Amino acid sequence: MAALQTLHLAHLPPDLAVHVALYTDVRNASFLRDQLLQGNPDFEYALVDASVILSTTHALAAVFRAANDHLKGRLKSRNVHSEIVFSLGANNNIAQSLRTFGITPTTTNLLAIKLSTDPSITSSTISEHLSASIQGIQVEFNDAKLAGLNNIAKIRKLYKLGGVGEEGSKGKRRRKDGTVESSGLVDGTAAKDAERERRELEVAILGLMALRGAV
Template identity: 55%
Template sequence: MSSSPLETIHLPHLPLAVHAALYTDVHNAPYLRQQLLSANADFEYAFVDASMILSRAHALSAVFRAVNDYLNERLKSRNIHSEIVFSLSPTNNIADSFRKFGISDTTTSLLVVKVSVTPDITYESVAAHLAQNVQGSPLAFDDESLSGISNIAKIKKAYKLGSLPSTPSGQANGTQDDGKRRLEVSVQGAIALRGAA
C-alpha cells in the first residue's frame, strides 16, 4: 500500500488520527457528491474542493477546530467530517460553507479527510476505500502541491480579503512568500474567530 496517496496525521493535543489524501484530475466528483447527499455511511468523509485550500496549515486548522469541537460535543453540523468543511468557512452559514468549500459536480482537485472516530477506521481501510472510489491522480498533501491548485482569487473572495494585495508574481521570492504568509495568517484567523463574536 505504499503507493497510496493517503497520509496519517497526528495533530498536537488531539487523540484521534486524521487521514488525508489529495487528488487532481478527479473524474467522478458528481458520483462522490451524490454519495454524500444520499448520506451513504461508507462515504462519510470531508470532501473539500482543494482549489479553496491555500496550504496544508490552512486545511489542518479547520481539521483541528472540527476535531476539537467533536471531542467537546460542540458540533454544529451532522458529523465530524461535515464539520471539517464547515470549519473552513469564516461564517456560521453551513449551506454556504458547503457551496464554497465542499465538493461540487465540477470539482477536479479534491482534498479528502477522514478522522478515526471508531477503531475500524484505519489507514488500511481508508486507503482501500479511496483507491476503489476516487478516480483521480494522487498528489502529496503539501504546500507545493496545493500552490499549483489553489485559486487565490476565490479564496480571498470567500474570506473577504480583497484588500490584501495579491501574491506578487515575478518578484523576489521573499516578497511572494510574505504575501502568501499574510494571506495564510488572515485565513487561519478567520477560521479561529468564526462564531467568537
C-alpha cells in the first residue's frame, strides 16, 4: 500500500513541507466533508476531488500559490488548506471553487493535502490521522494514477477549455498541418498527440489559475 508522500516545492521555505495522499474508493466522503463544514480543527486538510485534477503539477501549482499567499499574509479564505482548494479555481468565487474542487458527499477519489505550517505537524502525525479517518484505498500520488482517476471532459468544462489542445468550439479550424480534428473526443490519435494535448491543457489551466478571474 502506498504511503503519505512528503514533498518540498521549489522556492518555498524548506520547513514548509507538503504532505500528499491520494485515495480511491473512499466510502466516508460525507463524514469527511461534514468535519470540514463544522470547522473541526483536526480535519484541517485540503480535501480535493481527485477526478477534477489533471496532474500532479496542476494540484501542486495550487499548493504553491496558496503557500505563497499564506507566507505573505493575504489568504482570502479561512486557512491555507481551504486556500489550496480555492486556488484551483479560475475565478474569485471562494464558495464556488470549494464546491467544484473540494470533496463532495459522493466523492470516491480523494486527494488530501496538508502543509506543515507548524513544527508539530509531521508526516507521521498526519499519516496516523489520515489512516484512522479516511476509509479508502491509498494509492501513490503521481501523474499516471491521477490520469486513471480524472475526468478530462469534466476538467475541460470546469475551466471552459473546450477546444484547447484539440480544437473545436469558437476556436474553429486552425490545425497548422491542415488536418481537421472533429471537436470532441478523438482518442484514436497517437500517444504523442495525447501527451501534447495533455500538456497544452495543463498549461492553459495553470494560466487561468494564475490569473484567477483577472481575465
